[in-house]
Amino acid sequence: MATQHSRSAARFMMAPAVVLLLGWMLVPLTMTLYFSFKKYLPLRGGDLGWVGFDNYVRFVSSSSFWPSVQTTLVIVGGVLAITLVLGTLLALLLDQPMWGQGIVRILVIAPFFVMPTVSALIWKNMFMDPNYGLFSYLWEFFGAEPIQWMSQASLTSIVIIVSWQWLPFATLILLTAIQSLDSEQLEASEMDGATTIKRFWHIILPHLSRAMTVVLLIQTIFLLSIFAEIFVTTGGAFGSKTLTYLIFQRVLESQNVGLGSAGGVYAIILANIVAIFLMRIVGKNLDK
Amino acid sequence: MGRIVLNQVAKSFGDTQVIPPLDLAIEDGEFTVFVGPSGCGKSTLLRLIAGLEDITSGHIDIDGVDATNLKPADRKLAMVFQSYALYPHMTVRKNIAFPLKMAGLSAEETNRRVQAAADVLSLTDYLDRRPGQLSGGQRQRVAIGRAIVREPSAFLFDEPLSNLDAALRVGMRLEISELHKRLATTMIYVTHDQVEAMTMADKIVVLQKGLIEQVGSPLELYRSPRNRFVAGFIGSPKMNFIEGAEAAKHNAHCIGVRPEHLEASATEGQWKGVVGVSEHLGSDTFLHVHETGLAPSLTVRASGEFDLAYGDTIYLNPRADSIHRFDAEGVSLGTEQPA
Numbered sequence: 001m002a003t004q005h006s007r008s009a010a011r012f013m014m015a016p017a018v019v020l021l022l023g024w025m026l027v028p029l030t031m032t033l034y035f036s037f038k039k040y041l042p043l044r045g046g047d048l049g050w051v052g053f054d055n056y057v058r059f060v061s062s063s064s065f066w067p068s069v070q071t072t073l074v075i076v077g078g079v080l081a082i083t084l085v086l087g088t089l090l091a092l093l094l095d096q097p098m099w100g101q102g103i104v105r106i107l108v109i110a111p112f113f114v115m116p117t118v119s120a121l122i123w124k125n126m127f128m129d130p131n132y133g134l135f136s137y138l139w140e141f142f143g144a145e146p147i148q149w150m151s152q153a154s155l156t157s158i159v160i161i162v163s164w165q166w167l168p169f170a171t172l173i174l175l176t177a178i179q180s181l182d183s184e185q186l187e188a189s190e191m192d193g194a195t196t197i198k199r200f201w202h203i204i205l206p207h208l209s210r211a212m213t214v215v216l217l218i219q220t221i222f223l224l225s226i227f228a229e230i231f232v233t234t235g236g237a238f239g240s241k242t243l244t245y246l247i248f249q250r251v252l253e254s255q256n257v258g259l260g261s262a263g264g265v266y267a268i269i270l271a272n273i274v275a276i277f278l279m280r281i282v283g284k285n286l287d288k
Numbered sequence: 289m290g291r292i293v294l295n296q297v298a299k300s301f302g303d304t305q306v307i308p309p310l311d312l313a314i315e316d317g318e319f320t321v322f323v324g325p326s327g328c329g330k331s332t333l334l335r336l337i338a339g340l341e342d343i344t345s346g347h348i349d350i351d352g353v354d355a356t357n358l359k360p361a362d363r364k365l366a367m368v369f370q371s372y373a374l375y376p377h378m379t380v381r382k383n384i385a386f387p388l389k390m391a392g393l394s395a396e397e398t399n400r401r402v403q404a405a406a407d408v409l410s411l412t413d414y415l416d417r418r419p420g421q422l423s424g425g426q427r428q429r430v431a432i433g434r435a436i437v438r439e440p441s442a443f444l445f446d447e448p449l450s451n452l453d454a455a456l457r458v459g460m461r462l463e464i465s466e467l468h469k470r471l472a473t474t475m476i477y478v479t480h481d482q483v484e485a486m487t488m489a490d491k492i493v494v495l496q497k498g499l500i501e502q503v504g505s506p507l508e509l510y511r512s513p514r515n516r517f518v519a520g521f522i523g524s525p526k527m528n529f530i531e532g533a534e535a536a537k538h539n540a541h542c543i544g545v546r547p548e549h550l551e552a553s554a555t556e557g558q559w560k561g562v563v564g565v566s567e568h569l570g571s572d573t574f575l576h577v578h579e580t581g582l583a584p585s586l587t588v589r590a591s592g593e594f595d596l597a598y599g600d601t602i603y604l605n606p607r608a609d610s611i612h613r614f615d616a617e618g619v620s621l622g623t624e625q626p627a
C-alpha cells in the first residue's frame with residue numbers, strides 16, 4: 001500500500017469490518033461500565049440507583065478476589081507452558097516421515113473439535129473419577145491410593161483438561177511453522193557440525209519463535225475467560241475459582257449485576273496487563 | 289589436503305537409479321566442476337560427497353580415509369548452498385561464527401577467524417546486519433565466509449551463482465576463482481552453465497543421466513570431446529551437427545563443426561546457404577544460416593562486424609582440421625587428419 005490513493009481505498013474497504021467490530025465491543029463494554037456504577041439487584045428491588053465506586057471497592061475487598069486472580073494466572077500460565085512445550089515436541093514428532101501420517105495428524109487435531117463442556121465431563125468422569133475413573137485403576141494397579149482429582153488437585157485437573165483441549169491448536173500452528181523451515185538451513189547446520197539438540201536449539205527454535213508468539217497471544221485471550229471447564233468439574237470449589245467464575249457467581253448466584261459488572265471491568269484490566277506483559281516479552285519476535 | 293575418491297558410488301531413490309555406479313578421483317587442490325543438463329544428478333552427487341544423502345552402494349574416500357559412513361560434520365567438507373541457507377535470525381558475524389561455535393573454539397580464536405574471513409570477502413561493514421538486510425551477492429559472500437572459517441579440506445558449491453544477475457555472476461565467478469588460487473583448497477562446483485565450467489575449472493566432469501560422459505580439462509573437452517553429447521554441451525554457441533551425405537564424405541555418421549571453425553564468405557565456399565537472423569555482439573557476429581541442405585540451421589561466428597543482410601546468400605568453409613566425426617552411436621571418431 002504505497003500510494004495515497006491505495007491507502008484511502010484500503011481504509012474505505014476496511015471500514016465496515018471496523019465499524020462492526022467497534023459496535024460489537026463498544027455496546028457490551030458501555031453496558032458493563034454503566035451497570036458497574038449502579039446498585040442493580042434484579043430479584044431484590046431491581047435498579048436501586050447510582051452508587052459511585054461502591055461496587056469496585058466491594059469486589060476487591062471480597063476475600064475471594066485475590067485468590068481468583070491468582071487462580072486465573074496459574075491456569076493460564078500452566079496451560080500455556082504445557083501446550084507450548086508438548087506442542088513443540090508433538091510437532092517435531094509429526095514432522096517426521098511415518099506411516100499413516102495423514103490419519104495421525106487428523107487424530108491429533110480431534111480434541112479441538114470436542115466441545116469444552118463435553119471434554120471436561122469426559123475427563124472428570126472417565127479419567128479422574130476417584131472410584132471408577134481410569135486414573136484410579138492406574139493408581140491402584142501400582143498399589144497407590146487413588147487421587148481425589150476434583151477436590152485434592154482441582155487446579156491441576158483443570159489445567160490438564162484445558163491443556164488437552166488446546167494442545168492440538170498449538171501443535172498445528174507449530175507444525176506448519178516447522179514445515180516452513182528451509183531444509184537447506186538444517187543441512188547447512190548439520191555440515192557446520194551442529195548435533196540434533198544444538199540444531200533444535202539454534203535453528204528450529206528461533207524459527208518457531210514467531211509461531212510460538214502467535215500461539216501464546218491467541219491462547220491467552222481464550223484462556224483468560226475459560227468457564228465451562230470449571231463449571232462442569234469443580235463448580236468453582238476447592239480453590240478453582242477464576243476471575244471469570246467469580247463474576248459469574250456474583251451476577252447469577254448472588255443476583256448482583258452491579259457487583260459483577262465491576263468485576264468485569266477488573267477482568268478487562270487484568271487481561272490488558274497480561275497482554276502488555278506478553279507483548280513486551282514476545283513483541284520483539286513479531287517485528288522481525 | 290583434500291583428495292576425494294569415489295569408488296563405484298551409486299545412488300537410488302526407491303526404485304529409480306539416479307546415479308549408476310561411477311568412479312571418480314578429485315585431486316588435492318583441484319577445482320572440479322560437475323556440469324550437465326538439469327536433472328542429471330549433479331546435486332545428488334555433491335550431496336553424496338557431503339554426506340547429506342546415504343550412498344546406495346560403493347565407497348567414498350576422503351584423504352585416504354573411508355568416509356562412506358561418516359557424518360557430514362566429520363568429513364571436514366564445507367558446502368555453499370544454492371539458496372545460501374544462511375540463518376535468518378543471526379547476524380552475519382554469528383552466521384560466520386556458527387561452525388566455530390559448534391566446534392567449541394575459544395571466543396578470541398573465533399573472532400580472529402571471523403574477522404579474517406570478513407576481510408577476505410569484504411564483509412567487514414556488514415558484520416552486524418542480518419541476512420535479510422543484505423543483497424544477493426553479499427549473502428553469497430556470507431555463505432562462502434561461513435564455509436572458509438572452518439578451514440575445510442574441500443569446498444562444495446551447488447550452483448552458488450544461479451540466483452545472481454548476469455553482471456554479479458561474472459564478478460563472483462572471478463572472486464571464487466581468486467579464492468581458490470589463494471586458498472589452494474579442493475573445490476567441487478556444480479553448475480549447468482558451461483561458461484562457468486569452462487572459465488573456472490581445472491577439471492570438468494560432464495554428467496548425463498547420472499553417467500560420467502567425460503572428465504578432462506576445459507580445453508581437452510573442447511578440443512577432443514569423446515562423444516556427441518559432450519561436443520554439443522561444451523562450447524558456446526553449440527557445435528553444428530551435420531548428418532547424411534556430407535558426413536559420409538568424411539567416413540562418419542555425423543560430423544560436427546563449431547561456429548568458430550566455419551569461415552563465412554560472401555563470394556565463394558564449400559557450402560552455400562541463406563543468412564537468417566544475425567546476432568551482433570560487437571566483437572563477434574553470430575549468423576544463423578539456413579537452406580544449406582545439410583542441417584536445418586548452421587551457426588557461424590564471423591569476427592567483428594559482418595555486413596550480410598537477412599536473406600543474402602552466404603558461403604561457408606569448415607576448417608579442415610576441426611571437423612569432429614561421430615559414429616552412429618554418437619561416439620567420437622576424432623577429427624579428420626588432413627591426408
Ligand SMILES: Nc1ncnc2c1ncn2[C@@H]1O[C@H](COP(=O)(O)OP(=O)(O)OP(=O)(O)O)[C@@H](O)[C@H]1O
Binds near residue numbers: 329331332
Ligand atoms: N529425494 C529424491 N527422491 C527421488 N528422486 C530424487 C530425489 N532427489 C533427486 N531426485 C531425482 O534425481 C535426479 C537428479 O536430481 P538432481 O537434483 O541431482 O539434479 P541436478 O543435476 O542437480 O539438476 P538441477 O541442475 O536442475 O539442479 C532427478 O531426476 C530427480 O528427480
Ligand SMILES: [Mg+2]
Binds near residue numbers: 331332
Ligand atoms: Mg541441482
